[in-house]
Amino acid sequence: MRKRSGLTKFRWQAAASAALVVTLLAGCGQSKEERAAEGGASDKRIVIAVASDPALDRLDAGSYQGSIEAHPMVYDSLVEYGEKGAIVPSLAESWDISEDGKVYTFHLRKGVVFSDGTPFTADAVKFSFERWYTDPANASLNVAKSLQKIETVDETTVRFTFAGAFYPLLTELTFARPVRIISPSAVEPAGDPEGRFVKPIGTGAWMVDSYKQDQEAVLVRNPSYWGQAPKLAKIVLKVIPDAQSRVLALQSGAVDISGGSSGKIPFDNLEQLRGDKQLTVQQGTGTGSHFLIFNYDLPQLQDASVRKAINLALDKKNIVDKLLSGAGREAQGLFPLTVPYVTESNNAWYGYDAEEAKNLLQQAGYADSDGDGIVEKDGRALELNLVLQQTEFPEWKPIAEYVQSQLQQAGIRVQLQVLESNAYYDALWTTRKYDLIFYRTYSDAYNPHAFLLSLFHRTGDAPAVAWSDPRLEELIEEAVASTDLERRQELYDAWFARAREEAIYAPIYYPDDIFVVNKRVQNFKLGYTTYEPIAWNELDVAN
Template sequence: MQKSTFWKKAITAATLLSVLLAGCSGAGSSSPGDPTANTDTDKVQPAAQQEITVAVSGDVGLDRLDAGAYDGSMNVHAMIYDGLVQYGEKGQIEPALAESWEISEDGKTYTFHLRQGVKFSDGSDFNAEAVKFSFERWIHDPSNSLTVATAMQSLEIVDDHTVQMTFDRAYYPLLTELTFARPVRIISPNAVEPAGDSQGTFVKPIGTGAWMADSYKTDQEAVLVRNPNYWGDAPKLSKITLKVIPDPQSRVLALQSGEVDLAGGQMSRLPLESLPVIENEASLERLRSPGTSSHFLVYNGSNPDLQDVNVRKAINLAIDKSSIVNDLMGGIGSEAKGLFPSTVPYVTESNSKGYGYDPEAARSRLAESGYTDTDGDGLVEKNGTPLKLSLVLQQVDFPEWKPMAELIQAELQNVGISVELQVLEPNAYYDALWTTKAYDMIVYRTYDDAYNPHSFLSSLFHRTGDTAAVAWSDAELEQLIDTALASTEEKKRQGTYDQIFARMDGQAMFASLYYPDDLFVFNKRLRGVEAGYTTFEPILWNRLEVME
């Protein structure tokens, strides 16, 4: 597809208007100090100068950012397109393009009342027809595994500002799925050719979000400008340039030189070894945000030694989680307890206590099951066979896993368990995890934010058809997961999740390692730097502003 005149750099009348509009509101900042107090020498720049550059690790795919497809940057999807609902703190479902909704008593019918007076960035009207058009672009795609797609029986237009969706089952995460960055967000019927054809060819991104596309250079940069038709509080910035910088160390240099104003999170990871450099840079500030994922060990349940719950508990007790966080991660994160951190819905202090660090208790657990060091070589044996396990990992996507695995190796050796490390290339690593099961233990991580806990538990700890669960098979756990997913009452659902986490913890179905924080670094000329609630909306962009 040839690029249309949309991608030309010439500033359109709409762009001129968006540059001239001053931001009108915004909440406080998470940055250090008092971010809301401006002094005589700390003033907001004029609207025309409210521009920043943000580092991204790869091409954002602005020319293929179809709201109904799994292509392009999720971060930019979420900036240009709105959903019917949005994901708030700890999974709270908040209104977006739908001001309110009702769910039938049986949990199968959802009626959404749409926000009125909303327009797309091209000035066309948002209404129920646009919702139907958007959903029909992906709802019948057989490759789409979202329950909102596979379970939907009908989508009816009640009137211009009301739509009703009927599903074949009760499934409480339906609303959560509707918060995803893609493919559930709403796109203008004018974004395809021929216009209004749900099977039409995508031409350009046109959404109702706070930002709209301005220009794009593949593998170099994408420029977004303020949407003059945005229905919510107008962004304070007039322009955001997303600059592609693939190398992590180069991102640090770009921050130091002022080439970029902000980097970090999953959109542009920063190397932990560069933290001392960043801390000593007078022009830079850090923002740490508690993440929603965790890193942990998956056990291979087919290993006879690991079928013994005392062995699994001993491994948990032998690992010093505080050393992982403080000695290896530079304090960027927190000690893991349960499978998920407290930022995840339904996780509480009482249902995710974890095991702590107690090598003596670990040795006692092993001895209780007959694993003792009979020959004084430092390794425990049972029936004359030493307890030896393999630990599989990869370090291309997660370089911190190698030193972490080496620490685990030493700590398990300390309680008498021999561990052989196997570092694999990503393809071989994922093949081992999902297909061959060629490991005794493997380092893995949970999903993020809107996918936790329901989606991750379903994917890793629940069988699919006749195929056993990936991480750990347990019939009682699977029944509890099914009950939670079908629950229509919040209180009962919380009680079921309490049972789920208690079952997983009591049976030591995994070994928690650490909860990573998201780390952002920004130029001190920015104010209103506040972390978002999802990895695809890592920063509350609309609250950012530039100071003189």
């Protein structure tokens, strides 16, 4: 479907956007020549295109405001998220966990100071958590919901006592917010957990230097940083809301990097950008997945044979090859192998087999009695509506059209229903007015446990959102409470095995993490999470 249409669309939109780009970049940016003229290692800088205002004036570590990517740049956490979910030291050099999994004792790094020179201590950790953990708005975090007591054992030791065992507690402590550590001097009155946030002061590698709403924000190197010192002096976040304008800014050299969730690059432009001699397209397997949810209340979809037939009818490799411009991979299961507890063996799913899909429908009692190409049972055609949105994921529309065509070939009629974002999420979480709905998993530290609990487990008296199955709920409950790694793996293996047996979803593709980078940028390396998408401290620029 891409062929010439992507380039034609680009040229048309480029002409329409040119004046906007000139206005955006002439008023508040520098050309690559001007930046080069500045020279000097002390002013090494790069410019990142972002789609929305980073709101660094509201970058409170204990809130959900401000750029999610800026939070980990300014604020450190006790522990960080490493490759495939490994928990690595950060402000805590080491930690002990009681045998019952309820008490965590963190031994803090010595000699660390906040960017304003005030000391980092156990009291600062206690202050940071007391600002937010009792707030009902954070009840979805077990580290908040289960936290009963914080004790400062001494200046460099802090102890957390929780109501019960929950193995992802350490994982939740790696989140971008609200778990990161802020200086007691960042609020007024200083040191008061109820104090008013004044300015972002953390122990991270970067400090907020300046901020112009809806224009740009500048982060500078923290000279007091305890870890690997950044090679750059400044990172400028340039606000460019229009995606085609971001592409033009990359091509002109006015920005050095765009991509990821904060500055998405349209798939239609990737082929052209790969051919630009001044740019490189950097990509890697992410931790997210896009898939179809089945409405388990629908009688037709309560038959596992029908659900398996839908899976078998989807040529996912063709979808990726034809529609994603090399920006994704065929889904083998609900999660990619970059997610903890996901293995080659437990992630095996249904391949493409159009004939077997038809056979399963026939075995389930469906037949095309009137020759119109659509199978029926008890006089009722097998017809489903597929709900999607395009605001966040414009690629879903052509993919849904392809799914529609492939299911039609199997004898299933699909009607597409494109909703605006609010109506879409209302259908997903509240009304459940869909037969099939396009959705995506969470990513990084939220997988697999938080996503499975959110979508495949009841919440209070409300049934599970994506699929209700008591056995699946028991398995995930036992897994998150287990303190034994091998037992936990067994439970996840059992969860995925039952999900496959019942065919409770239809995986489609794994989107890659995509960034377009100017070749003047050196040492570019993808991070391990969407909120720390780049190894910022390793970035450098050519002299």
